[in-house]
Amino acid sequence: MRNRIVQLMKTGVGAFVLAMLVIAVDGVTDDVIPADVIVVLGSRVDDSGEPSARLQARLDEAVAVYRAGAAPAILVSGGTGPSGFDQARVMAEYLVAGGVPSSAIWEDPEGFNTRATAENTAVLLQEQGWDSVIITTQYFHISRTRLAMHQAGVVDVGTSSPSYFGLRDLYSLPREVIGYGSYLFRIGR
Numbered sequence: 078m079r080n081r082i083v084q085l086m087k088t089g090v091g092a093f094v095l096a097m098l099v100i101a102v103d104g105v106t107d108d109v110i111p112a113d114v115i116v117v118l119g120s121r122v123d124d125s126g127e128p129s130a131r132l133q134a135r136l137d138e139a140v141a142v143y144r145a146g147a148a149p150a151i152l153v154s155g156g157t158g159p160s161g162f163d164q165a166r167v168m169a170e171y172l173v174a175g176g177v178p179s180s181a182i183w184e185d186p187e188g189f190n191t192r193a194t195a196e197n198t199a200v201l202l203q204e205q206g207w208d209s210v211i212i213t214t215q216y217f218h219i220s221r222t223r224l225a226m227h228q229a230g231v232v233d234v235g236t237s238s239p240s241y242f243g244l245r246d247l248y249s250l251p252r253e254v255i256g257y258g259s260y261l262f263r264i265g266r
Contacts, residue, residue, distance in 0.1 A: 096254045104216030110235035112148040113207035115139045116198050118214040118222060119155020119164035119188060126162050128171050131215065134241035136171050139213045142237050143177060148211055150181050152198060154188030164188075191218070192260070195225035202231060209233035215241070217250045221257045228260070 117139045120132040128136060139151055151172060155164025165184040173179050183201060188194035202208060210231055212222045216238040226234045258264075 093251070093254055096257075097250050100217060100220045100253050100257065101250060104219035104236075104238055106236075107238060108236045109142055109145070109147050109211055110209065110233070112209040112211045112233070112235055113202070113205070114150040114152050114183070114198075114209075115142055115148045115211045115213055115237070116152045116154060116194065117168060118191065118194055118212070118218065119153070119158075119168065120215075122158055122160050122162040122164055122167045124160045126160070126167060128167055131241060131243060131245070132164075132168065133171070134239035135213055135215070136168055136175070138237055138239035140172065140175050140177060142211060142213065143181070147235070150183060151177060152183040152185060152201060152210075154185035154194040154197060156187065156189030156193075191222055191225045191256075192229075195222070195229040195231065198226065199229040199231050209235070211235040211237055213237045213239075215239070215246075215249070217246060217253045221253055221260050224257065224260050228263075 117135050120135065121129040123129055143151055153165045153168035155168060157163050163186050165186040169182045169184050172182055185194065185197045188197055198210060212226065212234060214222055219236050219238055223234050
């Protein structure tokens, strides 16, 4: 019995590690497609009101994809975080300061989590007659974001992630295995 339990534990750990590897490889393998809009998912805004380094990296990546002509618009999506700042507003201001015309920027201040961003994106696509997106977020967040988009009815999804790595990644990648599973089985909804 003890050997069977040990073997089950080893199998479980192995499957978890394999899932982390699949999520990491998927996330660092960009798939920039011609699309209607680039969707940048929010992250922390510093107490100063400036985007965190992680969020700046996402925005800079979106600007590079936008300037390469992959999509004519950018949707910034995020809620109001602990610092009290509207992430979408801060993100839009950062993009405008970086040379993106405000007419090319859409704001989603209700994108307080990945699922909400996907659902809000699906509504915008329907309203605008669009059908394709490029999601821009950290590599470890790509798989779950794509899944959320598909669940919201957005089928044509490209991906782009910044080359930004931080200590947070050490727990974010394992957390995404659990997050992906909860989205896959629609737990908590």
